[in-house]
Amino acid sequence: MTLDKSKFLQTFKTEATEHLTALNQGLVRLEKEPKNAALLSELFRVAHTLKGAARMMGFEAIQKIAHGLEDLLGSLQQGAKEFDPKTADQALAELDLIKVEVDKIGVEGAREDLALPVRVRGLSGGRSELDERVVPP
Numbered sequence: 001m002t003l004d005k006s007k008f009l010q011t012f013k014t015e016a017t018e019h020l021t022a023l024n025q026g027l028v029r030l031e032k033e034p035k036n037a038a039l040l041s042e043l044f045r046v047a048h049t050l051k052g053a054a055r056m057m058g059f060e061a062i063q064k065i066a067h068g069l070e071d072l073l074g075s076l077q078q079g080a081k082e083f084d085p086k087t088a089d090q091a092l093a094e095l096d097l098i099k100v101e102v103d104k105i106g107v108e109g110a111r112e113d114l115a116l117p118v119r120v121r122g123l124s125g126g127r128s129e130l131d132e133r134v135v136p137p
Contacts, residue, residue, distance in 0.1 A: 005057055012057050013105045019050040020099055023069070027091050034076075034083040044073040050098075062101050069094050 026043045033039060051066035072091060075081040104110035 008057065009106050012053060012059075013102055015053065016050060016062070016098075016102045016105075019046050020095055020102065022046050023050075024092065024095050027088060027095070030083055031085070031088050037077070040073060040077045044070060044077060047073055059101065059105075062098050065094050065098050065101075 023043060023046055026039060026046070030036065030039055030043065047066055047070040051063055051070055054060075054062035054066055069091060072081070072087070076083055081087065
């Protein structure tokens with residue numbers, strides 16, 4: 001018996017939008033409090049939850065971009081990277097890309113942009129699985 005994921009699309013879309021809002025607000029707050037360990041942990045958890053839900057639902061682009069964001073937040077938690085304005089801008093841009101994909105969910109004829117993760121290059125500052133992804137034109 002296979003799971004009919006269509007029953008969960010609206011729930012995923014609603015929850016993903018809530019996660020994006022929390023991440024966006026948290027990143028803006030992190031710009032003012034870059035060493036706030038509790039905030040970093042919360043943002044990491046939200047990015048991890050979004051990544052897992054996207055993977056479960058089969059939204060590969062969302063999953064891979066969220067994974068990059070999770071890697072970045074992990075690097076920040078470990079002190080391997082600092083949250084500077086360039087990093088903040090990139091992370092916020094990644095959230096915008098995820099939002100574009102979330103907004104497509106349930107829209108007739110809309111397709112996931114599988115080339116999107118190719119354009120996302122290692123938010124954590126190193127190579128990631130995103131760097132390895134090759135999508136034919």
